[in-house]
Amino acid sequence: MIRFIDEYRDRFSIEFICSTLRINREGGFITSRGYRQSRARGPSARRLRDAVLAEHIREVHADNYGVYGIRKMWHALRREGIDIGREHTARLMRLAGVSGKGKGRSPVTTRRSKGPDTRLDLVNREFKAPGPNRLWVADITYVRTRKGFVYTAFVTDVYSRRIVGWALSDSMRTEVLPLQALNQAIVCAKETTGLVHHADHGSQYVSIAYNERLAEYGIIASTGTVGDSYDNALAENVNGSYKTSSSIPAHGTMLSTWKSQPSSG
DSSP states (O other): OHHHHHHTTTOOHHHHHHHHHSSSGGGOOOOOHHHHHHHHOSSSSHHHHHHHHHHHHHHHHHTTTOOOOOHHHHHHHHTTTTTHHHHHHHHHHHHHTTTOOOOOOOOOOBBOSOOOOOOOOOTTTOOOOOOSEEEEEEEEEEEEEEEEEEEEEEEEEETTTTEEEEESOOOOOOTTTTTHHHHHHHHHOOOTTOOOEEEBBBHHHSSSSHEEEEEEETTTTEETTTTTGGEEHHHHHHHHHHHHHHOTTTTOOOOOOOOOOOOOO
């Protein structure tokens, strides 16, 4: 009501607006005296707090790349010790003029090769190894940045649960992504003869270039069932941990903080 009068007081007198509202009470009414008293008191403590919180919400939203919706914003405020409800958070986000962003379509990181895949399953979901560099698992994942998707290939040592090879690229081509991760893992390993390399049925891992590199270093290729994530569960676990803790810098590049980090599996 106060805001309505503020908006039209330059065109009509306060007395005229209040008397008109008093005749049509469906939207409520206020006397001219009540209006002047309200303006003299200034904004209420609640309105002042909401204004401060709305500005803080804008900052939190910007700090998180404009992707926080109501639920994440509510949890973020609660973590800061701000006593606020979910509906209150939603109202203040509307006041601040911010909203979350939808996930949109996710890229497909596993495209089955059209050629023959002669690899056997040498792991059978037993992700255990007698020592380092006896069993590696490999996979490709992605994270969303402000400039698009960034793809990451990992090679993880099952015994140590450490990432021994990784690569980043805006392309999933074999030569620029998984093969680079494999090369890094091979360089770091002292001995690879007889090592088992377990990956999914993605075309990159079935490619001639990739398997020639495995054979060159005496590494034995292995794969699981088509479309069954449990057959490469450790690699999937590494992917999940990576996507959860990845940071997206302001310029849209990835923070390379995962080199040789142990997985949480």
